[in-house]
Amino acid sequence: MLAKKYSKVAVGGTFDKFHEGHRLLIEKAFQIGENVLIGVTSDEFGGIKGEIEPCDVRMSNLNSLIKNRSNYILARLEEHYGPTVDDEAIDAIVVSPETEHTALKINQIRQKKGMKPLDIITIGMVLAQDGKPISSTRIRKGEIDSVGKIIKE
Amino acid sequence: MLAKKYSKVAVGGTFDKFHEGHRLLIEKAFQIGENVLIGVTSDEFGGIKGEIEPCDVRMSNLNSLIKNRSNYILARLEEHYGPTVDDEAIDAIVVSPETEHTALKINQIRQKKGMKPLDIITIGMVLAQDGKPISSTRIRKGEIDSVGKIIKE
Numbered sequence: 001m002l003a004k005k006y007s008k009v010a011v012g013g014t015f016d017k018f019h020e021g022h023r024l025l026i027e028k029a030f031q032i033g034e035n036v037l038i039g040v041t042s043d044e045f046g047g048i049k050g051e052i053e054p055c056d057v058r059m060s061n062l063n064s065l066i067k068n069r070s071n072y073i074l075a076r077l078e079e080h081y082g083p084t085v086d087d088e089a090i091d092a093i094v095v096s097p098e099t100e101h102t103a104l105k106i107n108q109i110r111q112k113k114g115m116k117p118l119d120i121i122t123i124g125m126v127l128a129q130d131g132k133p134i135s136s137t138r139i140r141k142g143e144i145d146s147v148g149k150i151i152k153e
Numbered sequence: 154m155l156a157k158k159y160s161k162v163a164v165g166g167t168f169d170k171f172h173e174g175h176r177l178l179i180e181k182a183f184q185i186g187e188n189v190l191i192g193v194t195s196d197e198f199g200g201i202k203g204e205i206e207p208c209d210v211r212m213s214n215l216n217s218l219i220k221n222r223s224n225y226i227l228a229r230l231e232e233h234y235g236p237t238v239d240d241e242a243i244d245a246i247v248v249s250p251e252t253e254h255t256a257l258k259i260n261q262i263r264q265k266k267g268m269k270p271l272d273i274i275t276i277g278m279v280l281a282q283d284g285k286p287i288s289s290t291r292i293r294k295g296e297i298d299s300v301g302k303i304i305k306e
Contacts, residue, residue: 122257
């Protein structure tokens with residue numbers, strides 16, 4: 001049985017230390033969306049989180065993943081919500097349990113402005129070898145690699 | 154452009170004072186799922202919330218909405234999670250911002266058991282005439298009707 005895809009799906013993040021969870025998030029967006037809007041936090045805005053890779057490196061990691069696709073826009077985000085609170089054409093957003101609160105906030109803002117709320121698609125965390133979620137923070141700390149393998153001391 | 158639907162989608166709730174938000178939730182489940190599993194809290198379990206309609210009435214309201222469909226199972230829920238923490242065939246769950254925490258909990262349980270997490274699809278709240286969300290609680294209090302019209306004193 002076949003169903004129509006969402007016309008425009010947003011996905012966003014810092015995408016530091018590009019890992020398996022990021023890959024799944026992006027792939028889900030292409031799976032459900034005809035067009036995908038990928039927001040990547042700028043160096044100024046993303047830098048709030050501490051020591052992260054430069055935006056150009058993070059963009060280039062994303063580009064390697066999606067280089068064979070054409071139905072996307074890759075945009076630098078200078079603030080939390082980007083076009084998701086202005087663009088009526090966006091109809092869904094893909095998030096992880098960690099960023100879901102941002103999507104709920106986006107819908108509050110959209111509804112206050114009289115805009116249609118987005119469908120929020122929350123995917124599961126990808127678990128590392130130790131059963132705990134893979135995260136950029138854990139990779140930055142040197143606990144695991146990008147596919148969740150434990151790094152031995 | 155066309156995409157494959159989810160094979161089996163779960164949706165659940167008490168569905169007291171059947172309203173516009175409930176209708177949208179159920180319709181979203183059929184829109185994205187080949188098969189839909191609808192869980193309705195039993196009188197014993199749902200009764201925790203206070204004075205609600207009998208399960209048979211709530212089931213019958215649901216039945217009126219879906220009577221022309223065949224691709225669903227309507228099940229009484231005796232506890233919070235029902236088959237969602239056992240059934241490997243379920244691949245997504247549709248929730249409102251109010252019940253989303255239950256879906257996150259379901260995924261934690263599934264992942265602890267080594268099961269694939271569900272995609273969680275959170276739809277927006279339907280707003281009443283006064284711009285605040287429609288809810289069974291507000292209808293029970295006599296503030297609004299099932300489509301969100303303000304009930305004058």
